[in-house]
Amino acid sequence: MSEEASTVIARNLERMPATFGAALSIHELRGQSASLNPNSVFTAREPHFVLELIGTVAKLEDAKDAVDWITTFWEEMKKIDPENILESTYISLTPPEHLDLSKIYASNLETIKDLKREYDPENAFNLAIPRIKRA
Numbered sequence: 001m002s003e004e005a006s007t008v009i010a011r012n013l014e015r016m017p018a019t020f021g022a023a024l025s026i027h028e029l030r031g032q033s034a035s036l037n038p039n040s041v042f043t044a045r046e047p048h049f050v051l052e053l054i055g056t057v058a059k060l061e062d063a064k065d066a067v068d069w070i071t072t073f074w075e076e077m078k079k080i081d082p083e084n085i086l087e088s089t090y091i092s093l094t095p096p097e098h099l100d101l102s103k104i105y106a107s108n109l110e111t112i113k114d115l116k117r118e119y120d121p122e123n124a125f126n127l128a129i130p131r132i133k134r135a
Helices: 003-015 060-078 101-119
Strands: 022-029 048-055
Touching: 003 022, 003 060, 022 060, 048 060
Parallel strands: none
Antiparallel strands: 022 048
16 A cells, blocks of 8 residues: 555544544455456456445434545545556445446447346346446
8 A cells, every 4th residue: 555545544534523434444456356267257356455435324413524624635545646546446345427348348348238238137236336328
């Protein structure tokens, strides 16, 4: 992890709301999981850290503070050296409005869409890939 990323993380941990549910989780992908795998649809196959910003709150009045904290944290992370940020994201950790499926699935996107249309026309697995319109 770069010093620049560590600085942004440290600064935002100090700002984290003192409300039940606000949290930061850091996951690391390394070893065999980070090896290039041509059979995988997931393109992020290099060692990296995943920052999961959690803004769950127990009281509705704490929601604004949690959302503001996450928004500030995310905006600061996006400003660090692009060499330290993966282009793709984890679909299960990303709000739909921030998803770019072409960066997640790369050249596999059309295959994924075809499979979605064929095997999930009712959108039961809506968190794996959003609903695909029929051609």
